[in-house]
Amino acid sequence: MARETRHTVCPYDCPDSCGITAEVDGDRILSFGPRADHPYTRGFLCPRGQDWPNRMQGPLRLRSPLLKDGSGWKSIGWREAIERTVEGLDRAVFRHGHRSVLYYSYAGNILKGNEAQELFPALLGGGTIAKGSLCGSEGLSGLEATDPSGPRPRPESVLESRGILLWGRNPAVTNVHFMPLLDRARKRGAFIGTVEVRTTPTTVFSDRAWIIRPGSDLALALYLCGRAIRRNGLPEGTCSGEAFSVLAFAVDRKRVLEETGLDGKGLDELETFVLETRPLSIWMGWGPQRARTGASLASVLDSLGILTGNRGIPGGGVVFNAEVEGLLPEGVFDVPGANPRTVSRNGMGKALLEADPPVEAAFIVRGNPVSQCGDAGSIRRFLENCPFSVCLDYRMSLTARCCSLVLPVSLPLERGGDFVSSYWHDIVQETSPVTEPPAGVRHELDVLTEVAAGLGLPDRFHPAFEAIGRHIRSLEWLEPLAPGMWRAHPKPAQGGPFRFPHCLDEPARPDASLRLVTVHARGYTNGQDLRQAGPPEVLPDAAFSPDDAKRLDLREGQAVTLVNTRGTFAARVRLDSGMAPGTVVVEQAAEGLNVLVSPETTPRGHSCINETWVDVVS
Template sequence: MAATEVKTHFRTCTLCESMCGIRVDYRGEQIIAIGGDPDDPHSRGHICPKGYALQDLHNDPERLRTPLKRVGEQWLPIAWDDALEEVASRLLEVQASHGKDALAAYWGNPIAHNLGILLSMGRFRQALGTRNLFSASTLDQMPHQLVSYFMYGHSQMFTIPDIDRTSYLLMLGANPAASNGSLMSAGDVLGRLQGITARGGKIVLIDPRRTETALYASEHQFIQPGTDALFLLGLLQVIIQRRLSKPGRLLELAKGWESLSTLLERLPLARIAKQTGIAAADIERIAIEFASADRAVCYGRMGISTQEFGALNHWLINLLNILTGNLDRAGGMMFSTPAVDLLKTSGRGGFDRYRSRVRGLPEFNRELPTAVLAEEMLVPGQGQVRAFVSVAGNPVLSSPNGRQLEQALEQLEFMVSVDFYLNETTRHAHIILPPTGPFEHEQYDLVFNLFSVHNVAKYADALFPHPPGTRSDWDIFTDLCQRMERRKIARKPLPQRLKYELKARLGAFFTLQRILDQGLRQGPYGNGGGWLARLNPFAGKGLSLAKLKQHPHGIDLGPLKPSLPGRLFTRDKKIDLAPGLLVQDLDRLCQRFGAQAGKPGLLLIGRRDLRTNNSWMHNSYRLVKGKERCALFLHPDDADAHGLSNRDQARLISAKGELIVTVKLTADIMPGVVSLPHGWGHHRPGMRISTAQAHPGISMNDLTDEHLIDELSGNAVLNGVPVTLQRYREN
């Protein structure tokens, strides 16, 4: 009788950043239904189509559950111990033969949702011992982190828009109606946006495309791709010239005020208007509205990060919020107070401590730009990458000039992938180590609580036990670390070997749950180890994992709170308004858009879709069915100029390649701009993702250029890529 009983499990969806609570009805090991959790204090019952698809990921027969080894053209099962032993030995052999930096590793976006990877990643990086570390961060938000490091002293000091209390939201390059919010974890983000206008506020959207979010905005302005920094510069100039700044308490918390007037009076507003495509009168009006609003916040996201002046954009956004007194105050740009405080447990960051071998680009946070990954594999010489570890990522589809990276992976001496799909990237591996699925391990959002628009905490145990013969990410990386460490320590003197053995035995005590519990107890809502419990809103012992488990829907920890100067990590406890490297980059902007700047040709931008986020979601039929998602959005005026009609095929050409595209005419895109989505291109041979292959689409990153980067942060330029368009004629 018990086997037929339907039970309910509560946890957080891990398919995007919004942290929506879900309820899972299940019988035995069969999922009956997934829906939103109405008692979740963060998402309040909201769920998007991706949440329903979690069961597709769990049930997918093509999801790998056993390690595979490539032998010729075949993939053969291999026992876990044999696979891990071979991986550890091959990686160390390559380093012994060619040097420690002959090994590279890449972490994909999904690791941010995975507690096991996050808590084992530091040790694994140390075991690898290489400088050649890469991640999806330099294809996404690295400019944001670099600016936080320069201004606030910590790369994890993410500025969060307090959209629940603002009266004026200015958004650039963000499409929360499709992304559900990004670096702004906001369950039911559309309800929250509607709340702004319902209480008499205003939402202004700046974007080269009239996106899905425009339906919720009070005003939308087209902007020429890559010119957001000019627009922000124009807003700041108006505010300074008209003496509209009102920093309030921030005046004493920041340094560099005397520099701002000379820094920002660089380009005439008329030229800014011409380059951006936004009328000077509209720039002036928006600046006055923003500065005059009771509570305002400017928020920019991936559209302004993945462009030529990504870091500059985020700096100018910070200045706009600071000059108007809208930093660290309700309704403005704030900082979260997560239950596990990563700012205190992780390093502050660092910049330009070493550089990439081939192009000489600086590291940040011990990572190099992913745009240089392929060349580090292909260009011969001392330090050439010859072995590669990929973790939960598909850089062949997500990094610029993915075809070049594909060629680079083909010639490696050894590659291992920790992934549960045989996809465009992992098909080049020699061994694939598949972790358990999201329902088969613990869930706690270490990262996304840093981005949350409201402080919350939620934990869920694994819904289903590990199936026999499977291992979690935590198991995989812990085992790999041990094997690599023991090989290295075996060559050391006896005292060092004994010290390592003692440390290893102590380390075995710290399980994933014990580490999380310690983080909660030492966090701002825990007891701090003793007398602080008396000051905590949680009576008694403060917040712990045991207490959190008593609240399956999560705990509401309250709205964002002012936290400066206590939250600052700069040496002098001051916000640095004018970091030298950002000031220099302003010179680059002015040179780029000086008096001689001409009108650009056709520019390519990306786009998001509510039903997709990363390429690995495309093996769910419910997420890929329906309308064509890879058509090229084209304005009717540009179609006329190129002799194209709706549904025609055309050749889209860049400096790196060309694609055959299907044209979709729409007035919702700015003339001179075309748009393709990210994450598609499932036409490669040798994969085991049949649903994705039946809906292959095309990869935008077959056109993007690895040499187009934000020069300061190294972030890839995925928006504003120069292209040409030709009518397609079959031979």
């Protein structure tokens, strides 16, 4: 076959949404790297992106349907696999109605075409589906409450900033293409400060880092707002400023020093930086908003932006997620009469175990809830006791291991005609297949269609998938930049005045001695850790501050067990002198970690993953 160059996009749930260029010869990938004409991500792919060829063609790829057989697995043909899936779903619907089927999908990737697959439970009648976010919706709620259509700086605006404040954001690991821009901004004179709960590659890169205790940043942000109000007053034409002032003035210096663990000099330096640097752009991270107070924190940081005169000025403003809206057509996903039962995603294990009518079939597509949701032990128990459970995946994930049947499906880089936008930059890209899926592997949408046909349901999936593509290609506010690449120029939304928060959510109360913070890793995103499919590894690291290690009599390398009312997790002690005390840090997706994680949700139904506490047993 002839050598061909193909452009596609990395669709991981990652803000960068990198363009990729691959050279292929048939199914052989000759080269695989960054797309050179992508305005933001040219230059390099992160280790997660570089690993795509290994995921597609490496030894851990599933290549035939697997049926649980005692404590092992046996390979079966596709015809039997589809028949078993249809039978399993049909039996549950016959016994208890459509709500007896759980349809679960979440965060395997951010392809727009995923929406087509979400038609499956609706066509079934609604089914049981999970609602609520494990990721960024809580912070977005906070910004929507204060300034829904407010000006949000684009990434390159930092080149006009004199100050850049990264608030719990770690772009050196989770938004790596921001780093070259930050570097250029610094060369143009910007000062980069970071508020964090531990030393990270980003705090090392920054000009100044303020390490605070986890959970104390709402008080810190309120204190800074109070100082800004005293200095600048309230801006004209805003709402609820007086009520917000009461909240902000309630946090005095003594309280903020106690809660954050900062010393007076450090707090003064932060205050001077925030109040006296203009333009200042504030970039909030994802970790701090995975808490009951996450939306409140976003609202207060947004307030800090306007109180310091940075809203809407070049190089200033407050950013969290910057989604490109309006890419999905309307009406295509409507199914009249669909009436699902919803369970809270983060706490769904207990809800599924107690559901009435019972859930007797689980259909999991692009999801790894045993690795990602809170109280994962309950989800595992639910799946292991569910009369029928099937997982569509490309490798044996923690969730797949708990199911009765695993169907090997294609990866996003094996399918074309889909689209990815970014929640950091404004580029929209179309996918094209780098290679065909390996023999024995089928496309997700085709599997769904065949199962639906077995249940007597129509193929609305492929028409919906095509409709998404037609809609996106027709949008006049997408400016073509190159083949399969557009820049979004959506019309600004009409909005009202800035609304300061007039009440704040209460944080969760600790129920053990150390806060467990789960952090992103360099090698994978969310539940995509390929190691889950491999042999068991050495104990994962749990990082402790030296103060806590001394108090708890822990030494480097020691095996310990983290424990709370939900379960236990074995780990190895790593001492980290850059951490605030009162915290233990473990990389997310470590096998068994989410057994400990809180299943609680915020008042808006999103996860409070970072409000989990544990004790340590040596």
